[in-house]
Amino acid sequence: MAKESGISKILAGTFVFLTISVIAGIVTMIIFYKTEIALMDPTPRPMFTSSTTSLPPVIRLPKNLVPQSYQVVNVTSPNQTMLFTGNSTVTFHCVQGTSVVYLHSRNLDVSGPVVMNKDTNERIGVSSMKNEEDTRNFLEIQLNAALEAGGNYSLFLAFNGEITENLNGVFVSTYAQGSPAFLAATNLEPADARTVFPCFDEPEMKAVFHVTIIHRRDTVALGNADMRGEIHSNILDDVWKVTYFYPTPKMSTYLFAFTVSEFTDSNVLCALCYRCVLPTQTYARPDAIAAGHAKYAANITGKILKFYENYFGINYEQKTLDQIALPDLGVGAMENWGLITYQEGGLLYEDGVSSLLHKEVIATLIAHELAHQWFGNLVTMKWWNDIWLNEGFATYLSFFAVAHMEPYSKMKDSYFMSNLHAAFEVDALASSHPLSPPQEDVQMTFEIEDMFDAITYCKVQSNETRNEYIYDVGVCMYLSDFSYKNTDQNDLWEYIQKAEDEDGGHTTVAKVMNTWTKQMGYPVITINTTNGEVYQKQFLFNDSSESSLWWYIPIRVMSNAAEPSLVWLESIKKDEFIAKSGEWILANVNCAGYYRVNYNRENWERLSTQLETDPHRIPLMNRGQLVDDAFNLARAKLIEVTLALNSTRFLQNERALLPWESTVRNLEYFVLMFDRSEVYGPMQACGMKASFCLHSQILAIDVACSNALPECSAMATKMFANWMDNNRTNRIHPNLRSVIYCQAVAAGGAKEWEFAWDKFQSSIDTSEKDQLREALSCTKKIWLLNRYLKYTLNPEKIRLMDVGSTILSIADNVAGQALAWNFIRAHWEYVSNGGAASLIEGVTRRFSTQFELEELERFAADNNLSPTKYLQQAVEQTQVNIVWVSENKDSVLKWFENETAS
Numbered sequence: 001m002a003k004e005s006g007i008s009k010i011l012a013g014t015f016v017f018l019t020i021s022v023i024a025g026i027v028t029m030i031i032f033y034k035t036e037i038a039l040m041d042p043t044p045r046p047m048f049t050s051s052t053t054s055l056p057p058v059i060r061l062p063k064n065l066v067p068q069s070y071q072v073v074n075v076t077s078p079n080q081t082m083l084f085t086g087n088s089t090v091t092f093h094c095v096q097g098t099s100v101v102y103l104h105s106r107n108l109d110v111s112g113p114v115v116m117n118k119d120t121n122e123r124i125g126v127s128s129m130k131n132e133e134d135t136r137n138f139l140e141i142q143l144n145a146a147l148e149a150g151g152n153y154s155l156f157l158a159f160n161g162e163i164t165e166n167l168n169g170v171f172v173s174t175y176a177q178g179s180p181a182f183l184a185a186t187n188l189e190p191a192d193a194r195t196v197f198p199c200f201d202e203p204e205m206k207a208v209f210h211v212t213i214i215h216r217r218d219t220v221a222l223g224n225a226d227m228r229g230e231i232h233s234n235i236l237d238d239v240w241k242v243t244y245f246y247p248t249p250k251m252s253t254y255l256f257a258f259t260v261s262e263f264t265d266s267n268v269l270c271a272l273c274y275r276c277v278l279p280t281q282t283y284a285r286p287d288a289i290a291a292g293h294a295k296y297a298a299n300i301t302g303k304i305l306k307f308y309e310n311y312f313g314i315n316y317e318q319k320t321l322d323q324i325a326l327p328d329l330g331v332g333a334m335e336n337w338g339l340i341t342y343q344e345g346g347l348l349y350e351d352g353v354s355s356l357l358h359k360e361v362i363a364t365l366i367a368h369e370l371a372h373q374w375f376g377n378l379v380t381m382k383w384w385n386d387i388w389l390n391e392g393f394a395t396y397l398s399f400f401a402v403a404h405m406e407p408y409s410k411m412k413d414s415y416f417m418s419n420l421h422a423a424f425e426v427d428a429l430a431s432s433h434p435l436s437p438p439q440e441d442v443q444m445t446f447e448i449e450d451m452f453d454a455i456t457y458c459k460v461q462s463n464e465t466r467n468e469y470i471y472d473v474g475v476c477m478y479l480s481d482f483s484y485k486n487t488d489q490n491d492l493w494e495y496i497q498k499a500e501d502e503d504g505g506h507t508t509v510a511k512v513m514n515t516w517t518k519q520m521g522y523p524v525i526t527i528n529t530t531n532g533e534v535y536q537k538q539f540l541f542n543d544s545s546e547s548s549l550w551w552y553i554p555i556r557v558m559s560n561a562a563e564p565s566l567v568w569l570e571s572i573k574k575d576e577f578i579a580k581s582g583e584w585i586l587a588n589v590n591c592a593g594y595y596r597v598n599y600n601r602e603n604w605e606r607l608s609t610q611l612e613t614d615p616h617r618i619p620l621m622n623r624g625q626l627v628d629d630a631f632n633l634a635r636a637k638l639i640e641v642t643l644a645l646n647s648t649r650f651l652q653n654e655r656a657l658l659p660w661e662s663t664v665r666n667l668e669y670f671v672l673m674f675d676r677s678e679v680y681g682p683m684q685a686c687g688m689k690a691s692f693c694l695h696s697q698i699l700a701i702d703v704a705c706s707n708a709l710p711e712c713s714a715m716a717t718k719m720f721a722n723w724m725d726n727n728r729t730n731r732i733h734p735n736l737r738s739v740i741y742c743q744a745v746a747a748g749g750a751k752e753w754e755f756a757w758d759k760f761q762s763s764i765d766t767s768e769k770d771q772l773r774e775a776l777s778c779t780k781k782i783w784l785l786n787r788y789l790k791y792t793l794n795p796e797k798i799r800l801m802d803v804g805s806t807i808l809s810i811a812d813n814v815a816g817q818a819l820a821w822n823f824i825r826a827h828w829e830y831v832s833n834g835g836a837a838s839l840i841e842g843v844t845r846r847f848s849t850q851f852e853l854e855e856l857e858r859f860a861a862d863n864n865l866s867p868t869k870y871l872q873q874a875v876e877q878t879q880v881n882i883v884w885v886s887e888n889k890d891s892v893l894k895w896f897e898n899e900t901a902s
Ligand SMILES: *[C@@H]1O[C@H](CO)[C@@H](O)[C@H](O)[C@H]1NC(C)=O
Pocket: 073, 074, 087, 233, 234, 235
């Protein structure tokens, strides 16, 4: 799936909520689910203990039964409720005798089990069946006779389930299409397939699905595979349509998907489509399609797919690839095989309304999801601890695909760097986690969900250890040999090793890579150009944390005299890094390594001088990274905070965006720590000055206005007022809208806010809505912020999927921070549906006092929250902030005062 943060801000949609009666009988489906599993080691079945036991639960399915096929028949919602009912038959192969069958089922009412011996056609009696009401979600079926190793069996089950409104499992979504309209869709990663039908819901239990969906005549059913045919049928006194699908490829349950809707598709001219025999279709609300909003996505999908086919040397074998823009979806996008679901903002683009940035977000997101059709769908991780094999690769490959697609793409480097910094940030905490933790550490569903974080998505993109050629060859062989199978990271290392060996290389891939994937965190290397000393240690914000971790580090290094070259840290010669007089040394050229670099003070100063006199001698990426390293080394107390601040002086001559973005991102930490204190005045004065040096209009307006430059808010207010007077025509340039809207609402009062709210409610354009939704949080009026917070509790005003990002933008606003924190505590049950992890992370970002720390700890205890990573991380981050603020406040204040004075 797509990482929430980063796109969530740009994604939205809000409409009228449904009257339940209208959706009666919306979905009827037949699923024939056929599983064949490669040889698996039979392991003993789990021991069931009473539910009061304090032993850790055995959470995984036993592997003694190898499911071979499922038949899930005629799931239907027969009356005026949101219930569905259906039947399923699973056939499976037994590799170790047992008289108990376990499979997954959650929130399903399961009955009527019938077990057959497929080889003899004899029926085997069932003595009991129970669904464990615990975290394992096991459906346990006791048989009268044992199943024998080598035999093939089938299990019939009838079940009822509920169509939810909370964006998981089979859920209903409403949208305005003249009158309210409805659709049903699924979202099943990581562990919700078991809420749709009883199944062996683990990624390694791959299966072929034969699906039939029975639905209303005026709706379209989409599934993982191409439609095989449709007939009309009389059910419940009405004529319905039965849609039969071709069998899916062998795939994991979490990739199962269907939608039933009145959506239409964006027909792309055949010449533009990917292959005439394989149309990729893009579906959305009919009015969005009619307005052409899906055209851009439809246009680029085929090209990206083609790029991957060439790159991997493996064709996309499915007959269809549908993409659908859903008005509601709990994640940015989900890569279900053959039916990729997106939030509307991830797929819909309108020329003249959406910003250029939005266009690149869409291209990158599509490229991410399409990469999954190979990395994740074709070759899947054995278990969720290795989910980085899906997400890391999809993120990494999306850069290449987009660069290939849009050679003029400006954002590639910016994305790369902001992803890198996102991973660096979490991974500098002692409560971080390894990219690939041991399986035992990722068992419970909440532990699996914790894995979908910045580290999993972004750590792998740093690629210095890879020789491009070897890497590509290894990866392509890996994909080809493990097609339709499951892997762990060792399989990947083995294949890269093969390519390395064939190329005559000497690196032991696993040995090197395991230091990066099996250990949490990352190193900072310190280079002393006076005595030539180079050493590494773990980089941690909290310098009191002990660490003896050690990495194999490839260092690409250059100096003012020498071009970049690669050297391994442990093989650096004694005086290799001693600088001649006046010479500087720069390590981690182009930021391809996942580590930070610290230098002796003289080298920092020489680099600064170089930057101030002729910045272009230093590669662009490093101009951004030097600032980021300096600020973070200061956060970790490895250098003085004033040295970091000094490192930004070169910016007054910097015309490229990237170093500015990096600086603004880092200064944001200062803003968060100090915008409630007396340091903020001099900081704003300084920010105002800086805004005049900015060459990016958007960033300049943003920086200038947020530092209270009067001319800036006057301009924003005027542009916004023009729009208000006209009411209809909006002449603000699309690329500037988000910043102008925000600044005008911030400077304005109820009138501006209400105009923006009206426009938000009435707009049918997704990116316009998203920009307005964010702008509404910019007001400084407490009563408006409180009203807005209340609106997030009403799905008719703010869609459930937008609740989290709306509260986060309110918390970003210094005027809304405390309100948002109080609000999420008061309404945790509802708002945490919008992403508990990002809410806690976002709302506590300013926390830097003992009182706030205690409040956070009390909140976790009072709510009895699972011991999740994100809570530990928020607590640790707060502790780090408390120390940092107390130690640095005075010198920061003095630096900014001096800077303003000069
Ligand atoms: C499923 O529904 C179809 C269409 O109404 C019907 O023909 C078929 O008999 C049903 N199958 C089962 C097993 O109920």
